[in-house]
Amino acid sequence: MTPLRNLPSVDKLVQAVQRATDTDSLPRALVVQAARTELDATRAQLQAANGAATAAPPLEALVQQVQQRLEALTAPSLRPVINATGVIIQTNLGRAPLSAAARAAMQAVSLGYSNLEYDLAAGTRGSRTVHLSGIVQQLTGAEAALAVNNNAAAVYLVLLALAVGREVIVSRGQAVEIGGGFRIPDVLRQSGALLVEVGTTNRTYPRDYEQAINANTALLLRVHTSNFRLVGFVHETSLEAMAAVGRKHGIPVLDDLGSGSLLPTTPYGLAPEPLVQESIAAGADLVTFSGDKLLGGPQAGIIAGRADLIERLKKHPLARALRVDKTTIAGLEATLQAYLRGQALTEIPVWQMIGMPLAPLHQRATALAAQWQAAGIVAQVTTCASAVGGGSLPGETLPSVGVTVDPGAGHANRLAQALRMGAPAVVARIADDNLLFDVRTVLPEQDAALAQRVADVWQMIGKPAP
Numbered sequence: 318m319t320p321l322r323n324l325p326s327v328d329k330l331v332q333a334v335q336r337a338t339d340t341d342s343l344p345r346a347l348v349v350q351a352a353r354t355e356l357d358a359t360r361a362q363l364q365a366a367n368g369a370a371t372a373a374p375p376l377e378a379l380v381q382q383v384q385q386r387l388e389a390l391t392a393p394s395l396r397p398v399i400n401a402t403g404v405i406i407q408t409n410l411g412r413a414p415l416s417a418a419a420r421a422a423m424q425a426v427s428l429g430y431s432n433l434e435y436d437l438a439a440g441t442r443g444s445r446t447v448h449l450s451g452i453v454q455q456l457t458g459a460e461a462a463l464a465v466n467n468n469a470a471a472v473y474l475v476l477l478a479l480a481v482g483r484e485v486i487v488s489r490g491q492a493v494e495i496g497g498g499f500r501i502p503d504v505l506r507q508s509g510a511l512l513v514e515v516g517t518t519n520r521t522y523p524r525d526y527e528q529a530i531n532a533n534t535a536l537l538l539r540v541h542t543s544n545f546r547l548v549g550f551v552h553e554t555s556l557e558a559m560a561a562v563g564r565k566h567g568i569p570v571l572d573d574l575g576s577g578s579l580l581p582t583t584p585y586g587l588a589p590e591p592l593v594q595e596s597i598a599a600g601a602d603l604v605t606f607s608g609d610k611l612l613g614g615p616q617a618g619i620i621a622g623r624a625d626l627i628e629r630l631k632k633h634p635l636a637r638a639l640r641v642d643k644t645t646i647a648g649l650e651a652t653l654q655a656y657l658r659g660q661a662l663t664e665i666p667v668w669q670m671i672g673m674p675l676a677p678l679h680q681r682a683t684a685l686a687a688q689w690q691a692a693g694i695v696a697q698v699t700t701c702a703s704a705v706g707g708g709s710l711p712g713e714t715l716p717s718v719g720v721t722v723d724p725g726a727g728h729a730n731r732l733a734q735a736l737r738m739g740a741p742a743v744v745a746r747i748a749d750d751n752l753l754f755d756v757r758t759v760l761p762e763q764d765a766a767l768a769q770r771v772a773d774v775w776q777m778i779g780k781p782a783p
């Protein structure tokens with residue numbers, strides 16, 4: 318006799334689930350669907366067992382499974398993570414955490430209506446581009462600016478508006494892949510612009526650009542090689558020299574900065590990352606940079622430069638498809654205002670983390686280690702190295718302090734997974750069979766939650782046998 322026949326009907330299972338749970342708030346159809354899916358899965362399992370299974374699971378077990386399905390369905394997929402990896406701008410973890418001012422501004426405009434495209438003084442239709450253009454002008458020296466969905470979109474829009482069917486000259490050393498789906502040659506091809514590579518992988522001179530210019534040249538493109546570094550017999554043409562060539566021939570220069578920064582990274586012992594205002598001063602006609610890398614704001618791409626070129630970008634039909642929404646504009650504006658007020662280092666989390674001295678990190682690591690040791694956890698304060706990340710400053714690290722937790726040989730992955738799966742999720746590094754928690758990227762207000770999660774998970778997994 319097959320155990321399949323012992324399975325309850327969908328109706329019976331739904332009733333049992335409803336008795337066992339407070340599912341009143343859920344539509345009945347959702348509960349029915351979860352019950353049906355669970356019964357189908359169980360039936361498939363029993364059939365696959367091919368007679369080896371002698372009994373169907375008891376009703377209580379099926380009810381529990383359906384409850385889990387319903388919980389998974391109604392829980393958010395996107396949720397907060399405590400970043401203990403020490404990588405400050407982690408693309409997989411959402412890049413820049415936002416400042417309090419940015420969060421407040423985003424909430425303020427999302428609670429109700431706003432003057433997104435409304436001129437309050439005149440009482441007439443306005444433009445969403447006015448909100449950022451003035452402040453970017455002020456901070457970078459550019460004549461005008463436009464924000465779009467991200468920096469990839471920024472580069473794409475410039476190519477579409479200025480270079481379709483025409484040639485774009487790029488140094489061979491800068492025809493690079495920036496990461497997941499952003500390869501300069503592919504982006505150019507997709508946009509309909511024609512890539513003209515000049516120079517060699519390691520050396521490109523102003524005359525290389527100049528010799529390639531013809532009547533069909535639309536742009537000179539410089540790409541910041543964000544995520545790798547060439548050393549040795551290397552010569553890059555300076556932006557000043559490119560701009561001089563461009564001016565002489567009436568051809569605009571686009572500088573794709575990637576991260577771009579408004580503040581120098583050198584005071585922290587890091588290599589220089591190009592500054593947006595320096596690119597403008599060096600003569601770039603347009604620069605593009607991300608909102609959520611070193612700028613420390615929400616995801617966006619900012620295009621700054623000559624007013625006549627920005628006007629052409631705004632009029633391109635794709636500008637509408639790439640435009641940013643009100644919350645992004647509000648978050649960007651508040652982030653940029655922190656720079657204007659001279660408060661970026663103290664207010665913007667990315668810069669707080671970069672500038673965090675070792676003493677407070679050591680203090681927090683010591684407190685975490687003490688709490689864990691008191692809970693019987695094998696924990697130790699350690700020095701470690703943080704990275705800026707976000708495809709910027711390759712190979713550069715900041716000295717940091719963390720805590721290692723030793724769950725016993727072969728248990729690090731299990732502990733790490735349990736930490737990732739709970740709430741709030743914790744992502745740590747695994748090194749030498751230990752977990753390493755770099756305190757630099759943990760927001761100070763998350764210390765208590767981190768301490769609790771590790772203690773709970775250690776308890777749950779049980780102290781592993783030595």
Ligand SMILES: *Cc1c(COP(=O)(O)O)cnc(C)c1O
Pocket residue numbers: 467468469470495499540541542543573574575576606607608617618707708
């Ligand atoms: C990161 C980066 C991009 C892509 O920027 P997103 O904001 O991720 O779209 C493009 N170019 C360079 C040089 C970059 O570093």
